[in-house]
Amino acid sequence: MIVGVPQEIKRDEYRVAVLPVGVEELSRRGNRVLVQAGAGLGSGIADHEYLKAGAELVATAEDVFSQADLILKVKEPQESEWPLIRPGQVLFTYFHFAAGRELTEAMIATDAVCVAYETLEFRGKLPLLTPMSEVAGRMSIQEGAKYLERPQMGRGILLGGVPGVAPAHITILGGGVVGANAARIAAGFQADVAILDINMDRLRYLDDVMPANVNVLFSDRHTIREQLQLADLVVGAVLIPGAKAPRLIQRDDLQMMKNRSVIIDVAIDQGGCIETSRPTTHGDPIFIEEEVVHYCVTNMPGAVGRTSTFALCNVTLPWALEIVKDGIDEAARRSKSISSAINVYRGQITNQAVAETFDLSFSDTFA
Ligand SMILES: NC(=O)c1ccc[n+]([C@@H]2O[C@H](COP(=O)([O-])OP(=O)(O)OC[C@H]3O[C@@H](n4cnc5c(N)ncnc54)[C@H](O)[C@@H]3O)[C@@H](O)[C@H]2O)c1
Incomplete structure (x- = not known):
């Protein structure tokens, strides 16, 4: 098979879909791997590292798309890439179809096979989403520390305080993958941390494994409002699968918070769990509402492209x-x-949620 790896072209995207070790594994099994020159640079991987692992370097995205049977990417195909996709070509990447009818219709029209990282299920989990939640959770404390300056x-405020001065209080809403990773890093900073969840089994588990x-x-x-009065930093990390994030903090609630405390709303990619949140970018990440600093970047892992590339490729390569x-x-x-990962198969929507979102017909080929 010919496997193609184009350079990512979405704004603020520095990841690449394959590591040199992935090229080596694919080549060893008799496949040709075409990597677009410069594709790894955003993640600190030079072209010669891919060449050494057995890749063939090609100059343009057109060269990749026109030859490859399987395209490995990170983000959903951008508009300029749509005309390059060929009938029957397999695309393995994040699509997040529910976020855009245009993308969905464009992919149906290509007659390609769209295999989406975000819906690949294994043992009841979504293993290709987990590493990005780990990155965003850990990063939320790093960004919180920065914007508290x-x-x-x-x-x-210095997160850990110093002898004689109290540490920061950090409130984390949601104790899933993002929340648990945020809590662990916050605890390491010696902050005073509270993690809130509605799942009692999850709370018992966190109670067992988290530091004192x-x-x-x-x-x-009530507990959320009590926490808002104490918090220097609030991390929004709730998720109700398949739904918009619940709005746990209303605009009026912000009056209870200390001036220039910070909210990192990681759940912004699902609409955010704070009424005053709106999506921001790495280029312009914060805004102030009701005297509270809001950080609502929708693709947090993009900023730490190298870590995120390695974390993502570790889990995508086996598939x-x-x-x-x-x-x-x-x-x-x-x-x-x-x-479970095939969302669109040669002109048909094969993921029920995507079909329902846009009121389009659903094919149960892979149900
Ligand atoms: N902004 C980014 O770059 C970025 C990156 C990765 C993930 N995310 C987002 O972060 C969010 C969290 O992801 P995750 O992987 O941790 O999900 P998860 O499913 O592992 O955890 C979500 C947790 O929220 C809890 N929850 C639900 N309702 C709650 C409520 N009312 N109060 C408190 N807790 C509640 C659930 O019980 C669960 O434990 C998602 O919206 C995800 O898309 C954003």
Whole structure:
């Protein structure tokens, strides 16, 4: 099979879909791997590293798309890439179809096979989403620390305090992958941390594994309001699968918060869990509402492209190898995980949620 790796062209995107070790594994199995020159530079991977691993370098995205049977990418195809996609070509990448009818209709029209990282299920989990939540969770504390600094508009608070001065209080809403990773890093900074969730089993687990400076609390309106009065930093990390994030903090609630405290609303990619949140970019990440600094970047992992590339490629490669082994049709027949990731198959929507979102017809080929 010919596997193609184009350079990512979405704004603020520095990741690449394959590491040199991935090229080596694919080549060793008899596949040709075409990598667009410069594709790895955003993640600090030079062209010669791909060449050494057995890749063929090509100059343009057109060269990649016109030859490859399987395209490995990170973000959904951008508009300029749509005309390059060929009928029957397999695309393995994040699509997040529900976010855009235009993309969905464009992919249907290409007659390609769209295999989406975000819906690939394995043992009841979504393993190709987890590493990005780990990155965003850990990063939320790093960004929170930065924006609490006075020159960055914050309150002028050092997370860990110093002997004689209290540490910052950090409230984390949601104790899933993002929340648990945020809590662990916050605890390491010696901050005073509270993590809130509604899932009692999850709270019991977190209580077992978290260090002593992390308190585990049930999430209800009273506790959230109490926490807002204490917090220097609030991390929004709630998720109700398949739904918009619940609005746990209303505009009026912000009056209770200290001036220039900071909110990092990681859940902004699902609409955000704070009424005053709106999406921002790495180029212009914060704004102030009701005297509270808001950071609402929708693709946080993009800023730490190298870490994110390695974290993503570690989990995507085994599935890419499955696809190249016998082709997508056979891989989907063999593996429920692969079939769960196929959202569009040659002009048909094969993911029920995507079909329902746009009121389009659903094909149960892979159900
Ligand atoms: N901005 C970014 O760059 C970025 C990156 C990765 C993930 N995310 C987003 O972060 C969010 C969290 O992701 P995750 O992987 O941690 O999800 P997860 O499913 O692992 O965790 C979500 C947690 O929220 C809890 N929850 C639900 N309702 C709640 C409530 N009312 N109060 C408190 N907790 C509640 C759930 O019980 C669960 O434990 C998602 O919206 C995800 O898309 C954003």
